Amino acid sequence: xxxxxxxxxxxxxxxxxxxxxxxxxxxxxxxxxxxxxxxxxxxxxxxxxxxxxxxxxxxxxxxxxxxxxxxxxxxxxxxxxxxxxxxxxxxxxxxxxxxxxxxxxxxxxxxxxxxxxxxxxxxxxxxxxxxxxxxxxxxxxxxxxxxxxxxxxxxxxxxxxxxxxxxxxxxxxxxxxxxxxxxxxxxxxxxxxxxxxxxxxxxxxxxxxxxxxxxxxxxxxxxxxxxxxxxxxxxxxxxxxxxxxxxx
Amino acid sequence: xxxxxxxxxxxxxxxxxxxxxxxxxxxxxxxxxxxxxxxxxxxxxxxxxxxxxxxxxxxxxxxxxxxxxxxxxxxxxxxxxxxxxxxxxxxxxxxxxxxxxxxxxxxxxxxxxxxxxxxxxxxxxxxxxxxxxxxxxxxxxxxxxxxxxxxxxxxxxxxxxxxxxxxxxxxxxxxxxxxxxxxxxxxxxxxxxxxxxxxxxxxxxxxxxxxxxxxxxx
Numbered sequence: 001x002x003x004x005x006x007x008x009x010x011x012x013x014x015x016x017x018x019x020x021x022x023x024x025x026x027x028x029x030x031x032x033x034x035x036x037x038x039x040x041x042x043x044x045x046x047x048x049x050x051x052x053x054x055x056x057x058x059x060x061x062x063x064x065x066x067x068x069x070x071x072x073x074x075x076x077x078x079x080x081x082x083x084x085x086x087x088x089x090x091x092x093x094x095x096x097x098x099x100x101x102x103x104x105x106x107x108x109x110x111x112x113x114x115x116x117x118x119x120x121x122x123x124x125x126x127x128x129x130x131x132x133x134x135x136x137x138x139x140x141x142x143x144x145x146x147x148x149x150x151x152x153x154x155x156x157x158x159x160x161x162x163x164x165x166x167x168x169x170x171x172x173x174x175x176x177x178x179x180x181x182x183x184x185x186x187x188x189x190x191x192x193x194x195x196x197x198x199x200x201x202x203x204x205x206x207x208x209x210x211x212x213x214x215x216x217x218x219x220x221x222x223x224x225x226x227x228x229x230x231x232x233x234x235x236x237x238x239x240x241x242x243x244x245x246x247x248x
Numbered sequence: 249x250x251x252x253x254x255x256x257x258x259x260x261x262x263x264x265x266x267x268x269x270x271x272x273x274x275x276x277x278x279x280x281x282x283x284x285x286x287x288x289x290x291x292x293x294x295x296x297x298x299x300x301x302x303x304x305x306x307x308x309x310x311x312x313x314x315x316x317x318x319x320x321x322x323x324x325x326x327x328x329x330x331x332x333x334x335x336x337x338x339x340x341x342x343x344x345x346x347x348x349x350x351x352x353x354x355x356x357x358x359x360x361x362x363x364x365x366x367x368x369x370x371x372x373x374x375x376x377x378x379x380x381x382x383x384x385x386x387x388x389x390x391x392x393x394x395x396x397x398x399x400x401x402x403x404x405x406x407x408x409x410x411x412x413x414x415x416x417x418x419x420x421x422x423x424x425x426x427x428x429x430x431x432x433x434x435x436x437x438x439x440x441x442x443x444x445x446x447x448x449x450x451x452x453x454x455x456x457x458x459x460x461x462x463x464x465x466x
Contacts, residue, residue, distance in 0.1 A: 002351065002361055028382050030347055031363040038317050038352035043437035046346040064344050064440060071344070073438030082437075113360055113394070118387040122380055132463065155459060163265065173400070179340055180265030180400045182380075188462060199265055202345040209462070211455065212447060225447035229455050236452040243456030 001028035002035045003114050009036055011107035018081055025085035025185065025205075026128075037083035045073060045084045047185065049207045050091070060084065062206045066198020067224050070206075087185035089129060090207050124160075124174035124182060132157025133186040133208075135177055137194025138164050139215065140233045145170055147237045148192060154244040160184065162200045178203035193233040196221025213237070252278035253370065253392060256327045257300070258337035258353065259284045259291040264345075265400070266338030267291065272404035273368045273396075274336045275299050277375075281330040285311055285322045292414045299407025304330060308419040310427035316344070318434025320352030325423035327357065332393065334375070339364045339397040350397035360394040367402055 009032060013021070021036060023029040025047045037044040048060035058075035060082070075082065127133060134152040136145050136159070145159075152159040159175065166176040177184050178200040185205035192213045194200055201224060204210065212221040212228035213236045222228055229236050257274040259267050259282055271294075274280045281302040282295035292303035306322050314322075327335050335357070340347045347363065354361035366385070367378040377388045377396060419425050450458070 002354075026382050027364060027380055031351065031361070034316065034346070034348035035351035035355050035361065037348065038320060038355035041317060041433060044316055044346060044348050045438075046348065060438070063443065066342070066345075068443060069440050070443050071438050071440045077438065080437075113391050114362070115389040116386055117376065117389050120385045120387075122384050125383070131466065132459075155463060178265070179342060179345065180269055187466065188459065190459070198342060202264075202340065202342065211459065213452075213455070217449070222447040222449075223445060224443070227448040227450050227455065227458065229452050230449055231452060236455075239452035240456045240459075243453050244460060 001031040004109075005032055006035060007109070008105070008107035010039060012103075012105045013040065015103060015105050020075070020081060021083045023083070023085050025087045029085050033083055033085045040081050040083065042081040042083045043073065045071075045082065047085055047087055047205045047207075048073070050086075063201070067196075067201040067204070067206075068198060087205055087207065090185060090205075122174065123172070127158045127160055127175065127177070127182055127184050130158035130184070130186050132188045132190070133160050133177070133184050134158070134190045134192065135160040135162060135194060135200075136165050136170060136192055136233075137162045137200070138168070139193025140165065140170065142170065144193075144234045144237050147241050151237065151241045151244055154241065157186065157188070162194050162197075165194075184208070191221055191225070192237065194221060195219045196224055213240075253333040254278060254331055255280045256330050256332040256335045257282050257295065258323050258327070258335065258349070259295060260338060260341035260343065260349070261286040261288050261291055262342050263291040263294060264338060264340070264342030266340050266398060267342075268338075269401040270336040270338045270398040271295055271298060271300070273365070273398050273401040274334075275407055276401075276405050277334065277368065277370050281332070283323060283326045283330060285319055285326070289414050296412055296414075297409045299405070299410060301410055302330065302412060303414045304417055305414055306417045306419060306423065308427060310419065310431050313436050314430065315434050315436040316346060316348035317352050318430050320349050321356050321430070321434065322419065322423065322425060323349070324353045324356035325425055326417055327353070329417060329422060334392045335359070335395040336368070337395070337397055339399040347397065350395055354395035357395065360390070361396070362388065362390060362394065363397045364399045365396050366400055368396060368398065
């Protein structure tokens, strides 16, 4: 993305030096945004959640170190510009009554040293935009995973696995969430049989409400989750599925 | 047969899955110089044990509290000292996990970049890179020099461990970077606080009801 769009973005930033630059947290946006931030010498925040502070300043926050910590940045704080990537669809659409000024900037087209050889469908692409993600960890067997697929479907979401579960063959790498795998940004994230390792939770954007099922009440996931069930996945998931289908 | 690429692999602390994937990809491509900008030698010792030929660290008290941009400037300067055809680093660190250091290194080196590679293979002096992109998985052919950030890496050669020591590069003497200027321009923005909380424990039936209730309010 930088190869094709970087020069244009640079030309635009030179014409209108930004206090804040916002790009979509898509693979292309994630490629372009930090490079633009470095060019501006800007502060950078990937996929923060947004709030307003008591004096009206914009507050950006995001989990770090596998959701063990939170970094908060107030928009009136830094003496330099801020570049952020935001998850598409994460916020409510807004409309303004002012007409935006549209400037057309001449920019050199990128002399991309990149040649595309092939393009394939991404079988896990739906995970990127799913409003609900149900993720199976090491504590889930194949039979329970089949039920989790149905649960995800009943809830209108997508099913995923931790990297550890993918390595054990529960599902393909394209469904794995975490560092070294896919990053997801749902509204609700149901982690089943996953302890809540930093590597796993680094794959979940900060705006997601985390819900957990784990047999170990002391598992770190319960320090991050909003609510959860202490139970073996094989026992809890059939009950969850029955309820989600409107059963007893 | 074309000459092996000189590969620099940038490692973060703690060494995360993406860092390790970058190292494995690098070792499959050519002689590796591993570079780290932290006081802890563990990531570099790991790289030597896996077969990296050199391990260089930049240790300086002024690196503490630097953001992605400051760390990237330091790493880029060290990469220049080591010499390279290709710079690899993990797509996201196990710490801040922003995916920002690699592109910032590319900016500091004024080189093209490819982020979030799933596979990097040598191809007659060029590189074939697979990456998940908007709308699919693309296979791309690129020509070094460039910076690639790696998400995962399938192959890894089993190389004998290298019994070299970790070399230290001084920030000002070796890299020509002034600590005061660096701290002034690239401090980490914002504040970090532990995330404290405890989940409310409910029954499975309650959990399902709540999930359905939350979903119905969207």
